[in-house]
Structures are given as C-alpha cells and as structure tokens.
Amino acid sequence: MLEIIRIPVLSDNYVWLVHEPTSQETMVVDPAVAEPVLAEAAKRGWKITQIWNTHWHPDHTGGNAAIKEATGCHITGPEAEQARIPTLDTMVREGDHVRLGEVVAEVIDVPAHTAGHIAFHIADEKVVFVGDTLFAMGCGRLFEGTAAQMYDNMQKLSKLPGDTKVYCAHEYTQANGEYALVAEPENQALKDRMQAVLAARANGEATVPTTIALEAATNPFMRAASAAQLAERRTAKDNF
Numbered sequence: 001m002l003e004i005i006r007i008p009v010l011s012d013n014y015v016w017l018v019h020e021p022t023s024q025e026t027m028v029v030d031p032a033v034a035e036p037v038l039a040e041a042a043k044r045g046w047k048i049t050q051i052w053n054t055h056w057h058p059d060h061t062g063g064n065a066a067i068k069e070a071t072g073c074h075i076t077g078p079e080a081e082q083a084r085i086p087t088l089d090t091m092v093r094e095g096d097h098v099r100l101g102e103v104v105a106e107v108i109d110v111p112a113h114t115a116g117h118i119a120f121h122i123a124d125e126k127v128v129f130v131g132d133t134l135f136a137m138g139c140g141r142l143f144e145g146t147a148a149q150m151y152d153n154m155q156k157l158s159k160l161p162g163d164t165k166v167y168c169a170h171e172y173t174q175a176n177g178e179y180a181l182v183a184e185p186e187n188q189a190l191k192d193r194m195q196a197v198l199a200a201r202a203n204g205e206a207t208v209p210t211t212i213a214l215e216a217a218t219n220p221f222m223r224a225a226s227a228a229q230l231a232e233r234r235t236a237k238d239n240f
Contacts, residue, residue, distance in 0.1 A: 002103060002125050004167065006206060007040050009033050012171045013059055014208065016129065017041060017048075023101025025049045028073075029120070029129045030169050031063030038070055050100060053077030054131025055117040056084035060169060080116025092118065105129075110157070112150035113140030121160065128160060128212075129167045136168065136210040137193070138176030139221035139230075141238065147231030154222045154230070162213030173197050173207035179240045183220035183233055190218040 005017040009032050016029040017040055027050040031037050041048050048071045053061055055078060064075055064087040076098055079091035092098060094109035098120060105120040110133040117140075121128045132140040133153055142150060157166075177194045184190055193214070197207050215222045224230035 002100075002122070002127065004127070004209075005040060005044075006208075007036050008171070008206070009036055010059060014167075014169055014171065014206070015063075016167050017046070018100065019044070019046050020101035020103050025101040027052055027100050028063075028067060029167070030054055030060035030131060031067055032059045032061075034063035034066035034070070037063055037067060047071065048073050051075040052098065052105075052120055052129065053085055053088070054119060054129065054133075054169070055114040056081040057114065057132070060131060061085050061087070078116040078118045080111075081114065094118075108156060110153040112142055112145030112147075112153055115144040117145075119157070121164075126161060126164045127167065128157070128164055130157070131169050133157075134166060134168060134215065134219075134222070135170065135176055136166075136173040136197075136208050136215070137180045137190075137219050138172055138237070139219075139234070142234060146227075147234055148227040150221070150234070151224060151227035151230045154224065158212065158216055158222055160212045162211065162216065164212045165209040166211060166215065167209045171206060171208065173210075174201050176237075177218075179237045180218065180220045182240070183236070184223070187218065193218050 003019040007015040013032045018027045026046040074089050076090040077088045079093045082091045092107045096107040098105045105122045108119040113132045119130045
C-alpha cells in the first residue's frame with residue numbers, strides 16, 4: 001500500500017518520504033533538511049501531514065521546523081529525547097502505536113546510538129524505519145549507550161520477519177561491508193553481497209533498503225554471538 005521514496009541529502013543521508021494512498025497522508029522520516037523534501041512532495045502532489053523522528057541528531061531533525069512551518073504537519077518522536085527535539089507534538093516509546101492513514105506502526109525502543117533512539121515497525125507493510133541503529137552490514141556508533149544495549153537491539157530486530165524491509169538513514173553499505181569482510185572472512189553470503197554492493201555503487205545506485213534476512217546472513221553486528229563480541233566488533237569498526 002505505501003509508496004516510499006528515497007531522498008538523498010547532505011553527503012550520505014537518506015530521508016524517506018512515505019505516502020499512504022487511501023488517506024492521501026504523507027509522512028517524512030528523519031528530515032535532515034527541508035527543501036528537497038518539500039520539493040519532492042510538491043512534485044508528486046503530496047501534502048506532508050506528519051514527520052516521524054527516530055532520534056534527536058540534527059541530521060535527522062534539522063528539517064523539522066521548516067517543514068512544519070510550510071505544511072502544519074504533526075511531528076512524532078522519542079519521548080526520552082523530547083528536550084532535544086523542541087518541534088515534537090507527540091512523544092512515544094516502546095509499545096506505542098503511530099498511525100499514518102490506514103497504516104499503523106509500532107514503536108520499538110532501540111537505545112545505544114542515542115539514549116532514546118526508537119524505530120517504527122509497520123508489520124502489515126513489512127517495513128521498519130531504524131534511523132541509525134541498524135545499517136546494511138553495520139550498526140550505529142555507541143554515542144550515548146552501550147554495546148549491551150546495541151546487542152539487545154540487534155536481537156529485537158532479528159526477530160522481525162525475514163522479508164521485512166529495513167529503511168536506514170545513511171549510505172554506509174560499502175564501508176560497512178569492507179569491515180564485515182574482515183570480521184567474517186569466511187562468510188560466502190557476505191562475499192557475494194559485497195560484489196553486488198560494489199557494482200551498485202560503481203553505477204551510483206543506492207544499496208538500501210535492505211532486509212532483516214539479508215542482515216541476518218551478512219551483518220557482523222546482528223550476527224554477534226554476545227554483547228562482548230559486538231563490543232569488540234564495534235571498537236574494531238570505529239578504528240578500521
């Protein structure tokens with residue numbers, strides 16, 4: 001049902017423009033900036049009615065105020081970070097539900113990259129918006145949390161159906177894959193995936209969304225056997 005449009009902004013961010021055709025509602029996930037988002041919506045004849053924020057970082061919330069001023073949209077984001085996202089109208093946490101027209105998302109708490117980071121899982125559409133928690137072959141840096149928290153996040157997300165599409169917020173796949181090959185040099189699925197990623201990037205193509213199943217097979221952070229192993233891998237990636 002949903003139409004999901006990728007809008008590349010800044011150096012490597014993706015903003016997701018999400019249209020629900022029955023209600024004609026349109027939502028933006030993590031607008032780093034406003035102008036390209038407003039332009040894309042206008043080009044399609046869509047009126048932005050909502051913004052969903054996964055966390056407070058400026059490259060995910062920087063467009064909030066200008067989009068809200070232009071459209072009067074309603075902004076939803078993490079309750080635990082409301083002090084750092086002054087544009088929020090509704091604050092949510094684990095187990096809460098958010099509606100976009102006929103579609104309902106469940107909120108999942110995924111702290112570690114930031115202390116109050118959340119994800120939005122739309123089960124009926126087999127879609128999850130994960131911000132900077134899960135990347136293609138990677139995970140977010142541990143700026144405000146612990147490896148144990150990120151390990152728990154990976155376990156939560158790995159339990160979603162394998163065909164769930166994962167919409168993350170950055171084009172980090174090639175760099176993540178280069179480290180993943182060092183972490184798991186014998187992983188044939190990973191080697192095969194990296195060939196496809198290199199070809200896609202050489203052609204200027206995006207490599208996300210990904211899927212839960214693909215990450216379960218090739219992501220060294222989702223595949224970590226323990227919080228300690230995830231911590232070792234995160235430190236190694238930070239210094240890679």
